Amino acid sequence: MDALGDPVRRRLVELLAGGGRSAGDLADAVGAEFGISQPATSRHLRVLREAGVVESRALGTVRLYSVRPEPLADVERWARDVRRFWEPRLDALTTEVARGTRARRLASVRPADRPDDEQGRKP
Template identity: 85%
Template sequence: MDVMDALGDPVRRRLVELLADGGRSAGDLADAVGAEFGISQPATSRHLRVLREAGVVESRPQGPVRLYSVRPEPLADVERWARDVRRYWEPRLDALATEVARGTRARRLASDDAPGTNDQGRNP
C-alpha cells in the first residue's frame, strides 16, 4: 500500500497526528484512537501495521512496549503532491475570487444608480 492509500483512512490520519509531537507507545495510541473512534486495540494494531508497511511510521521495541514514530520522508512526498495540486488550483481560485468581487461591485453600483434611491443606496 502506498502512502496516500495508507493516509486515506481517518483512523490512520489521526494516528499520524498523534505521533506528530513525538513517539508514543502502541498502548497509548490504542487508548487515544479507541476512545475517539470506538475501535479495539487489535484494530488499532492493524492500522499501525498498515502505516508501518507503507513506510509512514516506524516502530522500535523499548522494554515491554513498542514505540511508534513518524518517518518524515513519506510525508514530504505528500506535501510535494499537495503543493503541486495547489499550484494548479490557486490561480484559478484567485481568478474566481476576482470575478466574484467584480460581480458584487457591479451589483452594488447598479443598485446605487437605481431610480428611487438616495446617496446611501436606500429608498427615501
C-alpha cells in the first residue's frame, strides 16, 4: 500500500497494466507527465520492485518491467472490505441529502404552488 501511495508509482502501475514495458519507455512516459528525470523514475521502479508490485528482467541491455498480479489482488480485497463497510453509510447519507434538498425546494415554493400530497391535500 505504501508503494502505491505515490501518484508517479500508481501511474507506472497503470502503464504496466497493459503489458510489460522497458524502463526507458516508462521513464519517457512519466517524465513527460510528471516532469521527473530517468533516475527518479528508476527510484520509483525500485520501490515498486522491492514492494513486490512489479518485477523486472534483463533482456540484453534493456530492463523490462511487468506487474505482479498478487499484490494488486490483495489491494483489491482490502478495498472491497472497506467499500462494504462504507457503502451502507454513504447510501444513507445520499438519502439524507436528497431529503434535505427536497425540503429546501418545497420550502422555497409558495404554499399555493406546492404539489398535492397523496390524499389530495396541500401540504
